[in-house]
Amino acid sequence: MNQNNEDGKYTAADQMVVAGSHQIRPDDVIYVGLGLPFLSTLLAKYTHAPDSTIIVENGIVRTTGFEMPRATDTPGAQFMSDQLTGLFYISSLGQAGHITTGFIGAGQIDRYGNVNDTCVGDYTRPVHRWAGSGGANDVMSFCQRSITMLRQSKRRFPEKVDFVTCPGYLDGIQGQREKAGMPPGTGPAMVITDLACYTFENGEMVVKSVHSSVGATLEKVKEEVGWDIKVAADLQDTIPPTDEEIRILRGEVDPKRIWVGGKRQPIRQD
């Protein structure tokens, strides 16, 4: 697709990050995973959500911004935190219902918002292996709402994932999450890709807005989904980044340009 908008000020990845930022509420408590969700969360922190709380799995709780990390735990992410603790404590905050938003990346996502971070093909003889859940299963099991971010392709959007690493709405039948033992009122709320944003209606993913600012069309969006996806009645264009948002993203959130085009840039080795 066209990665840049007409005047080349921002890319589809920037649009993803900004759309993610717009999902952060001013008083959100966010369990955030590495990568683009970090960019969105910090962008929100530096714009409309200065009072939000950022939580990282290794045990970091903070209400101030920090240097964009390359890994989940870095000295910069630890430094001058509000609280340093551990994984058990962080996850318990989530399980007890105190984390309002979980924000993660994903390998694949399906029609009912189930995420696969484990394998393509049979588990015992996989065609492809990802590293596994990490904190993602925990986020989608019990954070109040979860937001997932991934690049979109038909391969990444199968109708049914080969392995459910993180539960969405399972088979899309109401009450299934609660029946398995997950807290009521939790589950995927939004999916953000380089083409569009999606919400869930009755447990099923629907197209909510299309990134027309970077050349995406509904036709293209549908092409890159592995089932005949429904479209929200009030389909919109995704709100494009403002000049100010792009300036803050480049200048304050990730001035070293660690995450460019949605990918972590390699460190040059001697």
Added chain:
Amino acid sequence: MSKVMTMKEAVSRFVQTGDTLFISGMQHGEPAAAIHEIVRQKIDHLTLVSVLVATANLLIGEGLVDRVLTGYINQDERSYAVAKAKAADRSPVYEEYSHFGISLVLMAGQMGIPFIPTRSEIGSDMPKYNKNITSIECPFTGEPIGAVRAVNPDVGIIHVQRCDANGNAQKWGTMGVDMEGINASKKIIVTTEKIVDVDVIRRDPNRTIIPGFRVSAVVEQPFGAHPMHLAGCYSGDMWGYYFDTGPKENYESYIKDLVYGVKDWNEYLKKKADIKPTGYFENFKIKPVESEPIISGY
């Protein structure tokens, strides 16, 4: 009673073939020096309990690991450690949990109970392939809830900023699964940047994460977590380490020169300083910031 000994002695006395081994760190202050010593002593058939421990890849690559309990680990054969283990028919079996799941199996172990309930993992496919995750009914409400089985590692190894000779160990910064992992372990090896006087510990005893009576060995090893960072001590070179041990040629020369080719960690540090560009270790110096001391007394 002093438990101070060399790394070589601590590992040979307390880590045995077939052990379940908890490795602390989760990217922060991993006991890298201890891991190198286990590789040198070729202690095998290990079960690892680890969360994001970058430097544990050597144990897998050298074929020393039968089983890994984890929430997240690279199984991609583009990592040479993974490919090497597979080629030697020494790929570990992976017992997969979520991050929280791992912290819970250790927490149950620490608490001395057989299992612990959880709301994680139960909606996923993990229980289909991991018999140590299941669902039960709450005995009080009858509602469904997940359950994971307790793990008590035979040995836990942790690297800390400071510890006294008796084993009272203090670590700060992010704790990952260190608290529950080390407290669940039957035998404990503490490696420390510095052995401090017992009064240093006793002036700030809230910071002690494991009491001396639970500890088997104390090893003083400056830079013992390199190439990972350690809060208040040094920053790290995790990405450099990935490069040094990722591709086949790099991995093999690292193992030959920097693990088998040295007698201990101090020699490793010296040799690495020679191999790397001038000032390599100086780059990890931090700008220290002191907190207000806590006040005790009566």
